Amino acid sequence: MYDYVIIGSGIVGTTIARALSRYELKVLLLEKENDVANHQTVANSAIIHSGHDPEENTLKAKLCVLGNQMYETLEKELDIPLLYTGALVVAHSSEQDEQLKILYQRGIANGVKHIELISKESALTLEPQLSKDITSALSLPSTKVTFPWEVAFAAMENAMENGVELKLNSEVVAINYEQNNYHISLRNGNSIKSKGIINASGVFSDIIASMIETHVPYKIMPRKGEYFVLDRRVKGFINHVIYPLPTSAGKGVLLVPQVHGNILVGPTSEEILDRNDLSSSAQGLAKIVKDAKLLSPNIPFDRNIRTFAGIRASSTYKDFFIQESKEYKNFFHVAGIDSPGLTAAPAIAEYVVSLIKERHELIEKANYNPIRKRLHMFHHMDLETQKKLIKEDPRYGRIVCKCEQITEKDIIDAIHKPLGSDTIKGIKKRARAGAGLCQGGYCESTVLRIIAKETKQDVTKINYYDLNTPILLKETKVKP
Ligand SMILES: Cc1cc2nc3c(=O)[nH]c(=O)nc-3n(C[C@H](O)[C@H](O)[C@H](O)COP(=O)(O)OP(=O)(O)OC[C@H]3O[C@@H](n4cnc5c(N)ncnc54)[C@H](O)[C@@H]3O)c2cc1C
Missing domain, CATH: 3.30.9.10 (D-Amino Acid Oxidase, subunit A, domain 2)
Structure with missing residues (x-):
């Protein structure tokens, strides 16, 4: 039984996960995709807006200005x-x-x-x-x-370090409320019990809400x-x-x-x-x-x-809709989070915590650690360190992505880091292999072989991005 299940691993769900990881709570984040931050959070302008644009006295205005300031703390704590x-x-x-x-x-x-x-x-x-x-x-x-998805990865890694669980490939398809608890059914056949739910599912938030609410107070x-x-x-x-x-x-x-x-x-x-x-x-x-x-x-x-x-995820409500359900206690809508949602995310997370605190006392963990370090990429290191590392491990010396100067070791680290990935696009999101001028034309096949070797899978099992998106289907030339 979880205290809270968060639905959605965009910047909003992951920063809420991190904010809750400060407290003595059992928290699970469910994401329907096979990676964190695959929707709005991976496709936006990446601006931490100042807050000049939202209408006065709206949550958008308040949380944007606050979030803008909070990013300077996130820069230090999460190394973003x-x-x-x-x-x-x-x-x-x-x-x-x-x-x-x-x-x-x-x-x-x-x-x-x-x-x-x-x-x-x-x-x-x-x-x-x-x-x-x-x-x-x-x-x-x-x-x-x-760099929006790096912020989501950072928040999620830090939340996991502090005890939050993450389940990918876990699409919520039904929610029932029985005996004061939520029963969440997933497309993969699993079901999960929780005392509370935080709906941070972006453009799908009204669909999630309609699984439980008689009247959904907004439409995406x-x-x-x-x-x-x-x-x-x-x-x-x-x-x-x-x-x-x-x-x-x-x-x-x-x-x-x-x-x-x-x-x-x-x-x-x-x-x-x-x-x-x-x-x-x-x-x-x-x-x-x-x-x-x-x-x-x-x-x-x-x-x-x-x-x-x-x-x-614009909504008919116009402002961010961040409220507890009127019908179901401990079900929080975090919906209509369009721009400036990336900017506001850390402030939205604290706002959600404040709503939860109105309901329960939250006890801070004694050993909460707010610090997370990002992967140290080879091309950011000084020459002496680079020479030393190549001597220790020649994979540091093999440039795989020439456009972005990404080495074989950078890719291996991106596969195995705490929130690693075994897809081509997952590696692009983490290590930028394929993000340059040729867009992976030169390095993609090498990245694919490195993933297959490191994860001990056949090359035909390696997906481009989503589940069931293999690049190679079968061998066409069989060795004599
Ligand atoms: C074109 C564009 C430009 C923007 N520019 C900016 C900007 O410069 N600055 C700024 O501050 N904001 C900007 N924004 C807004 C910002 O990107 C969003 O507000 C923010 O990313 C919202 O994050 P989220 O976590 O709410 O949603 P998302 O990132 O969409 O995450 C929702 C997650 O929920 C998951 N999910 C959905 N349904 C289910 C289910 N049934 N079960 C499990 N998981 C589910 C999805 O797979 C997804 O991962 C822009 C947005 C867009 C689209």
Whole structure:
């Protein structure tokens, strides 16, 4: 019997798991996929927003500003990458200059620190590649950029270190409430008993809620966002996050420097019906090019290495819906977590803990350890250490992914680390093998063989990503 079962291992579920791991509780996280952070958390702009944009007095505004500050603690405790970029919201007309002033006032009301209206000249000095047509800008020095799924891995690893259990390939298909406990049925045939449930299942949260609630107080309205990823050789083209003025459809098409040097250009914002539709479209990509060129006319789109799409869990409630069920005690909805959910996640986690504390006393563990260290990649080490390690273990000297300089030993470490993986994309998420210019064209087959060898599986059993996605089906040439 668990005290709490968390459903969903995105940034919200994993940071809640970590927040609960501080207390004397038996906690389990269930994830339907074969890896952590496969949905919204792996496909977003990676911005730790300052909080200038959400409507005043909303949970979005409050938890975004708080979450932004909390990332600086997470950087130290969880060893996550954080790029202190700052951001500029740019205006293009005297009418937009006025709208920028309203946004400035909203930022002040939300508690955004160091927010400032600046002239066109100051903005162009900070970012010479901005369009010469801009008229003024809003400077947001507290905006940062992170590596979203690394944050989710870090939070989960740390939660597990402190006693939380994780079950992958565990899709919740039914929930029943009997004798004050929840009985959770999984697609794999297992069932689990818990005193409480935290529903952090992203775009699927209303489906989970409908398994138990007579009336679900929100409906998810999935909203797709498409992107271009520019190769990291464009590093320095812009150094701040660049926003246009927000509209009712969202923050608009942005330019976002990434922690590894790439630049993201996007996203679009399109209401869709299919929660799993991650396709890119000619129409969406054309819109990005058109809108992005208003921010900067010379964006090096010829350096594009891939496109992708993510789906926001926007809801009819408009704000984050973080409440205990009115019908079922100890069932918490953490729903409608679209942007700025990545930013707000650590604050959402503490907010959920505060709701739980209204119900029970929580006792802190004496041996809680908030510290987690990330994998030390070979290309980040100094030359002397590299030479020493190659002497000790020649696998450090074999570069498998030439684009990102990832060695065989880096890949082996990513397979065997506490939250390791045995899929091609899982290794890409952890070690960046295949994340560079050739997108795995050169290294994928070697990564596959390393996984097969390290996990003692046949090469035909190695999946690309999800279950049942093998790259090799059978041998076509049999040795004589
Ligand atoms: C295009 C786009 C751009 C964005 N940009 C930003 C940004 O720059 N900054 C920012 O702060 N926020 C941004 N966001 C928002 C942010 O990405 C999300 O708010 C955040 O990732 C939500 O995390 P989550 O854990 O709630 O959801 P998810 O990451 O979607 O996780 C939910 C998990 O629940 C699991 N699940 C679902 N159903 C079940 C089931 N039945 N059983 C078990 N598991 C289940 C899913 O498999 C999934 O892993 C953006 C979002 C998008 C889509």
